[in-house]
Amino acid sequence: MPEQTGREPLADAFFQFRMQAPEEIVVPGAPAAHRTVRRRRTARVSAVAALTALVLAAGGYSAASLSAPAPADPATPSAAPSPTVSAGPTLGPQQLRRLSVSALERLGMKPGKVRRGAVYGSVDDATDRSGYSLGTAEQPLPTGRYTLFVICRGVGRIAVTWQADSGRGTIDAPCVDPAERFPPTQHVEVWLHVPGLITLSVSGDDVARARSGFAVMVNDPLMTIAETALQRTGGSGLGGGVGMVTGETENVHPDAAAGTYVLQLTCAGTGTIKATLKMGSVSAVKTVRCSEQPSRVTITITSKRVATLKVLMSRDPKAPQVAVADTLWMK
Structure with a gap:
């Protein structure tokens, strides 16, 4: 008979990497605002590295409509x-x-x-x-x-x-x-x-x-909860995905065009995360509550000049992992 018990983070690191991969593919010749370099720094970087070969073997993720x-x-x-x-x-x-x-x-x-x-x-x-x-x-x-x-x-x-x-x-x-x-x-x-x-x-x-x-x-079912709760609305998409989070993450979009940017996210699990949307000297920060029935949170900033756009998320690395789904676009 099968054996089942509590949660283990190593397998979920793979899904974070895999489900975010489509947003990392940029069509040559796209505007500078759409060039994206994504850097993930988490407390479980070694887990992601160890499972990279699994990603290559399993094949690409199909970004189907929700x-x-x-x-x-x-x-x-x-x-x-x-x-x-x-x-x-x-x-x-x-x-x-x-x-x-x-x-x-x-x-x-x-x-x-x-x-x-x-x-x-x-x-x-x-x-x-x-x-x-x-x-x-x-x-x-x-x-x-x-x-x-x-x-x-x-x-x-x-x-x-x-x-x-x-x-x-x-x-x-x-x-x-x-x-x-x-x-x-x-x-x-x-x-x-x-x-x-x-x-x-x-x-x-x-x-x-x-x-x-x-x-x-x-x-992890928490990832499905977070993804289902996130209903994206309009705009020119720059990135996003869903994954398990602990510690700190940073997503970087260099040389983003001047304009207004919107970040929407949901967090499934317990406790809170801190989400920051920053562009040059302009930034906005919100504390996002995580739950089994998460609400969508929106963060908006406007920059009048070309600058590096960053999405930062942080959570106590000793706290249990939570699932975060997010999407970023330019109005």
Whole structure:
């Protein structure tokens, strides 16, 4: 059976990097105000660096509209066979657990520190007969968009079939050697139209069964809460994204054109963060309260000359991480 417990920050550092990446791509020849250099300084820089290879392996982020769910992947009945792989002997419970723990660690978590929205286990006959769920009746996943990730360690292939109120689909994933440090993960976008569960079934082919372990997770639900609460309104977009925050962050836009700039953000979690929008000698600061039902906060400044535009956020590095979604544009 899967194991689930509290939150762990390492996996969420990846999502911060991944979900902000589209805003870092600038079309050549765009006006100077749209040239963006983003520098992140957080208390967990090492976590982001360690997961850079995961970003490259998983592929680019699809910046879909918040209002339009992606179509569900077509379901397939079972994992594709692996005819070219030698099965070898079946493994005992401890060996299978080590493989599932290795898969979990690939997603940035450890046993005993598995946050809500993640499960792991062995690929065996019991797995084929049982189901898993992300979220519980007492703590359902909030409404919004999720990215579902699948990793398998061992041999063969697995098929993970997911179902939500928006539809269902199947991810086919190869089981990779645990010695491979940064194997690719399989991922898909899943929407929940109302708070609820994402249910899973995991099946392995004849090679994977009793020889592999798996882990499945979605991004931290706080990120989905923050993103869903942020409803951007108009303007020429300069950047933004969603990610887990602790310590200090700084986003820099050099040589921004004179004009009026608007920063909107939401913070999901507990406590507060301090948000600063600064351009040259002009700045505005607000304390933003974080909650499970965050409100959108707006900060506006006007500069009469070209200058470096900065978005700064700070939070006590000893405090639990919070999710911040933000968007910046010029009026």
